[in-house]
Amino acid sequence: MRIVLIGMSHRTAPVEIRERLQIACGDGGPALAELLGIPEVREALVLSTCNRVEVLARVADGEAAVEQLKGFIYRQGNLAAAELERCLYVHRDREAVRHLFRVAASLDSLVMGEPQILGQVKEAYRRAADQRATGVLLNRLVHYAFRTAKRVRTETGIAGNAVSVGYAAVELAKKIFGGLQGKTILLIGAGEMSELAARHLLRQGVGRILIANRTIARAEAMAAEFQGTPVPFERFPEALPDVDIVIASTGAPGYVVTAEMVAVALRRRRNRLLFLIDIAVPRDIDPAAGEIDNVFLYNIDNLQEVVDANRETRRAEAQKAEAIVAEEVAVFEAWFNSLAVVPTIVALREKIEGIVRGELEKSAHWLAEFPEEERSRIEGVVDAVVNKILHDPITGLKEESREKDELPYVAAVRRLFKL
Amino acid sequence: MTGIILFKTALAVYFAAACIYGVSLWGKRVFPARLAAGLLFAALVVHTFSFAARWFPAGEPMLIDLHDALSLFAWVMAAVYLLLQMKTKTRVLGAFISPVICLLMVVASVGLGGAVNAPPVLRGSLVTAHVILSVAGEALFAVASCAGLMYLIQDSLIRRKRAGKFSRLLPSLGDLDRINHLCLLWGVPLLTLGGLAGSFWARIVWGSHWQWDPKQIWTLLAWGCYAFLLHQRLAIGWRGRTAARWSLAVFVILFVLLMAAMPFFGTLHRFV
Numbered sequence: 001m002r003i004v005l006i007g008m009s010h011r012t013a014p015v016e017i018r019e020r021l022q023i024a025c026g027d028g029g030p031a032l033a034e035l036l037g038i039p040e041v042r043e044a045l046v047l048s049t050c051n052r053v054e055v056l057a058r059v060a061d062g063e064a065a066v067e068q069l070k071g072f073i074y075r076q077g078n079l080a081a082a083e084l085e086r087c088l089y090v091h092r093d094r095e096a097v098r099h100l101f102r103v104a105a106s107l108d109s110l111v112m113g114e115p116q117i118l119g120q121v122k123e124a125y126r127r128a129a130d131q132r133a134t135g136v137l138l139n140r141l142v143h144y145a146f147r148t149a150k151r152v153r154t155e156t157g158i159a160g161n162a163v164s165v166g167y168a169a170v171e172l173a174k175k176i177f178g179g180l181q182g183k184t185i186l187l188i189g190a191g192e193m194s195e196l197a198a199r200h201l202l203r204q205g206v207g208r209i210l211i212a213n214r215t216i217a218r219a220e221a222m223a224a225e226f227q228g229t230p231v232p233f234e235r236f237p238e239a240l241p242d243v244d245i246v247i248a249s250t251g252a253p254g255y256v257v258t259a260e261m262v263a264v265a266l267r268r269r270r271n272r273l274l275f276l277i278d279i280a281v282p283r284d285i286d287p288a289a290g291e292i293d294n295v296f297l298y299n300i301d302n303l304q305e306v307v308d309a310n311r312e313t314r315r316a317e318a319q320k321a322e323a324i325v326a327e328e329v330a331v332f333e334a335w336f337n338s339l340a341v342v343p344t345i346v347a348l349r350e351k352i353e354g355i356v357r358g359e360l361e362k363s364a365h366w367l368a369e370f371p372e373e374e375r376s377r378i379e380g381v382v383d384a385v386v387n388k389i390l391h392d393p394i395t396g397l398k399e400e401s402r403e404k405d406e407l408p409y410v411a412a413v414r415r416l417f418k419l
Numbered sequence: 420m421t422g423i424i425l426f427k428t429a430l431a432v433y434f435a436a437a438c439i440y441g442v443s444l445w446g447k448r449v450f451p452a453r454l455a456a457g458l459l460f461a462a463l464v465v466h467t468f469s470f471a472a473r474w475f476p477a478g479e480p481m482l483i484d485l486h487d488a489l490s491l492f493a494w495v496m497a498a499v500y501l502l503l504q505m506k507t508k509t510r511v512l513g514a515f516i517s518p519v520i521c522l523l524m525v526v527a528s529v530g531l532g533g534a535v536n537a538p539p540v541l542r543g544s545l546v547t548a549h550v551i552l553s554v555a556g557e558a559l560f561a562v563a564s565c566a567g568l569m570y571l572i573q574d575s576l577i578r579r580k581r582a583g584k585f586s587r588l589l590p591s592l593g594d595l596d597r598i599n600h601l602c603l604l605w606g607v608p609l610l611t612l613g614g615l616a617g618s619f620w621a622r623i624v625w626g627s628h629w630q631w632d633p634k635q636i637w638t639l640l641a642w643g644c645y646a647f648l649l650h651q652r653l654a655i656g657w658r659g660r661t662a663a664r665w666s667l668a669v670f671v672i673l674f675v676l677l678m679a680a681m682p683f684f685g686t687l688h689r690f691v
Binding site: 154157160161171172174175176177178179267269270271272273290293294296298302305306309313 | 450507508573577578580582583584586587590591592593594596597655656657658659660661
């Protein structure tokens with residue numbers, strides 16, 4: 001066993017425990033140094049995000065190393081072993097590789113398919129590489145993880161669609177307007193939901209925000225926060241012709257925005273597209289407004305349907321992603337196994353013997369001039385030379401294999417002889 | 420000869436681009452569309468050289484028969500689309516444009532390698548200007564119609580709350596409407612100038628600006644329709660769904676009329 005991954009995530013540990021570890025492993029610096037101080041640990045990498053803390057290491061002696069790594073985590077978290085034991089998972093070799101690939105591809109994330117995790121893995125790797133904590137194996141392993149993540153991203157639709165109401169609204173707005181730069185939003189009712197949706201839209205570069213609320217003080221407070229303009233509630237219909245996106249969320253029992261108002265506004269804005277988002281229950285916008293040309297009306301259920309459909313798509317795409325992970329794990333294993341000593345010795349012998357045979361065959365025409373006896377003596381000499389030359393490298397490789405963990409000769413021989 | 424080979428190569432590459440656009444639409448993936456846009460550009464370059472190969476030996480633009488006009492039509496459509504694609508995120512629109520280009524190229528290939536010596540009545544820079552301007556104007560209207568069709572599809576997807584994977588693939592309504600706007604804005608003046616050039620030339624060779632030729636009537640009708648659309652768009656605010664619907668309707672009506680009247684075009688204005 002060479003690769004160990006030990007850690008905890010949102011699936012196994014409550015936030016109170018995760019946060020303690022996270023603080024300790026935050027910048028990774030001292031933690032990495034301590035890890036490398038463990039005699040069994042050859043290479044190491046610490047991944048610490050708000051949803052997981054994991055240590056990936058190449059180790060010399062499997063089980064002893066696992067105990068050491070657990071000890072490291074207990075010390076970092078400053079918690080009792082029994083308490084932590086329940087939260088920890090330990091993956092070895094193939095399972096560790098698979099876990100890392102799944103994490104990098106955002107298959108193990110709280111919101112599956114979210115893009116930040118890959119950046120966090122890259123950052124963790126960069127920090128480890130800066131401290132020279134990674135070597136041949138982890139370098140290769142982490143790059144396979146990046147490749148897997150990239151494949152999952154491009155070959156599946158896992159990250160393709162919004163899984164929250166706010167993002168769904170942003171996505172629809174983009175489908176309608178193209179870019180959102182320079183567009184104006186009107187919030188009718190300054191509730192928490194509308195604030196959240198507005199925040200999403202503002203992040204996409206929406207230009208101006210108008211806020212109409214029954215209590216003008218609340219509108220003014222929110223306007224100050226978003227650098228928007230408060231509008232007296234009863235005068236919002238006058239603002240309608242100038243806005244592109246309306247988010248309605250008042251607590252009113254009846255329709256606040258009537259189809260008539262929308263029709264008038266649309267005429268005044270010369271039929272420029274208008275996107276109405278009604279997140280109030282009971283509804284604020286007359287559904288008849290959505291029948292008007294160039295007006296698009298989505299209520300909270302419509303948005304939720306989009307989100308649900310997207311979640312479903314993500315789940316379906318996740319299966320494709322798992323298949324990609326399995327493929328990449330197999331590719332990595334093939335590379336890993338190729339590092340083994342015995343196949344290297346066999347390949348080396350075969351290559352050299354092939355060269356000798358080839359050269360003897362090429363010389364067959366003049367060798368034929370010698371009598372049988374001398375010919376076999378010449379061949380004997382050649383064989384002896386080859387065996388003498390190969391003796392020391394092969395002995396070295398065999399010795400290396402007995403030490404079990406460091407295999408630089410194997411890699412060197414493979415490169416030098418192009419095996 | 421080189422011109423014919425280049426033309427056929429361009430046709431083949433246009434066809435390949437159209438197929439890959441189809442794959443993009445079918446597989447609901449953007450990547451093939453990017454590839455197809457590259458192919459479309461390659462085809463446009465080859466196509467340009469095919470014009471050069473035909474015109475260079477003659478020492479002047481050769482716009483004599485149906486082949487030349489349709490080929491130019493296809494060229495303008497491809498060029499305009501690629502230009503628009505740079506300005507807007509409309510990759511998949513090519514899936515609607517490229518089949519039209521292919522169709523035009525196939526019809527154009529019927530008259531391939533036609534007359535190399537223009538009859539005297541068709542010589543002169545006024546004729547060249549007339550053909551280039553009119554064809555360019557009409558090609559812009561064709562692009563506007565393709566965008567209109569896509570607008571209607573996207574509009575109905577969003578309206579019926581079916582904004583799924585397919586909708587994500589299609590361009591945004593804003594971009595499609597902008598294309599409609601730009602194509603009308605440029606198409607109408609181009610066709611106007613083309614028509615004027617033609618009528619001045621008609622005055623010179625036939626003695627009158629207007630001959631009640633079916634082709635002339637058809638062109639005037641087309642000009643009237645699109646000028647009306649542009650006017651409505653600018654003055655009344657016909658945007659979005661209305662604009663898309665009318666652009667598409669006008670294009671279909673004009674196309675049907677053209678096909679129906681084709682047999683009667685054996686009159687004066689028979690070249691193009």
